[in-house]
Every structure is written in C-alpha cells, then in structure tokens.
Amino acid sequence: MLERLIIxxxxxxxxxxxxxxxxxxxxxxxxxxxxxxxxxxxxSSFLENALIKARFAAANWRVPVLADDSGxxxxxxxxxxxxxxxxxxxxxxxxxxxxxxxxxxLRGVPPYERRARFVAALVLLVPGRGxxxxxxxxxxxxxxxPMGAQGFGYDPIFYFxxxxxxxxxxxxxxxxxxxxxxxALTELLRRFRxxx
Numbered sequence: 394m395l396e397r398l399i400i401x402x403x404x405x406x407x408x409x410x411x412x413x414x415x416x417x418x419x420x421x422x423x424x425x426x427x428x429x430x431x432x433x434x435x436x437s438s439f440l441e442n443a444l445i446k447a448r449f450a451a452a453n454w455r456v457p458v459l460a461d462d463s464g465x466x467x468x469x470x471x472x473x474x475x476x477x478x479x480x481x482x483x484x485x486x487x488x489x490x491x492x493x494x495x496x497x498x499l500r501g502v503p504p505y506e507r508r509a510r511f512v513a514a515l516v517l518l519v520p521g522r523g524x525x526x527x528x529x530x531x532x533x534x535x536x537x538x539p540m541g542a543q544g545f546g547y548d549p550i551f552y553f554x555x556x557x558x559x560x561x562x563x564x565x566x567x568x569x570x571x572x573x574x575x576x577a578l579t580e581l582l583r584r585f586r587x588x589x
Contacts, residue, residue: 395419395519401450401460403431406545410569411459414578418585419457425450439463439476439514440526447516447524455520463513463573465547467495467535469502478547492539492550499535507535511551511573515581525585529576544568 398419400411408424415422425431432449436442439462447460464478474481474495482490499507510532517525531553539549541561549561553571560568569575 395457397421397423398457398459399423399425399450399454401425401431401446401458403429404545407461407463407574410565410572410574411461411578414569414575415459418582429453434462434476436462436476439512440516440528442476443514443516443526444524447518451518451520457517457519459515459517461513461515461574461577463511465495465509465551466512467499467507467509469506469508470495470498473498488546489539492547495535495547496538496550504534504537509533509535509551511547513573513577515574515577517581517585523588525581525588527577527581527584529573529578529580531571531573531576 395418398415398421400408400422402408403425412422432445434442434445436445442462443460446462447458450458450460462476464475466472466475482494510530513529515527533551533553536550536552536559539561540559541549543563543565544560549559551560553560556563556567
C-alpha cells in the first residue's frame, strides 16, 4: 500500500470519485494543494495529457501521483470536443456554457446520429517504481436537452441507453458502476497490483 497519493486535479468531482475508489491503495489521498500550478495540456491525446500532468506533479511533490485526462468524444463533431472538452467554450466557461455550445453545434442532428463516448486516460506514477496507464470508455449519445442535476461537466447531456437516463439523472453510485473513469481505474489497479 502507498503511504500517500496525490490526485492531480483541482476538480472536486473528480477527486471525490477517485478518492473513494483508491482508499484500499493508499493510506493518505490528497488533491493538489489550492493554487498549485498545473502544466499546459499540450498533448494530442487524453493519454498524452494525463502523462504530462502526472510527471509534472510527481516532479513537484515527489510522491505517488494519479493523473487523468478525460473528456467527451462526439462522432457527429468529428471527435470534438475531445481533449478540449474542458476548454470547449473558451477559458473560464461554465459547465452550462459548454453544454449549451455542444447542443447548439448538434442542432438538427437526429438522435441516432448523436453517438458519443466519455473517455478517461489514467496514469499512476510512483517515483522510483514506474508508471502504469489505462484507458476507459463509456458509450452513449448526446441528449436533445440537459436532464438531471447530478454529476458535473457534460453529465446532464450524456444519455446512457442501458439505464435510459443521462449521467445527470444518475446517483453517484449508479454512475460509478458504468463510468469511463471506473473502467479505466479498474484496469489501472489490475495492472498495478499485477506488478507488485
């Protein structure tokens, strides 16, 4: 078990999801300290950005780090917003503004052409021991309008057909069972434990 693990995010939503799942891996789990610098996400893929964040945080804090990069990939928009999911509506835009822009870009696109997936790339970097990576996906489609007030980001407009509801309508427990982060984290922990 790791003595300490930093989750390289300022997102309270992401931290909460990861901390709960990683409680059996580390004694102490902390987010980035308030005001801590983060590197520019210059990668062309989710995994490249996760590696940039993990290596930057590990170099600064010299403790094990979990970093992720995740986002929404929409087929009808040629994969957008993709790695730009958090910056899709410009710097400082709110979740509601990002959702509104995405829905505007899909205006007139019928439900059967609104296929999308959430993608999460994770990196666990333990100084002196190595790096472990994993990618998880969750398939769905973009709803015609926001539904539900749970979750964060694009959750209210991401419709998950097996549950017949959006992520925004799911409880935290329901979402964690099927989410892209859960899929990636399950595989990441499997690889990490196999190497121990």
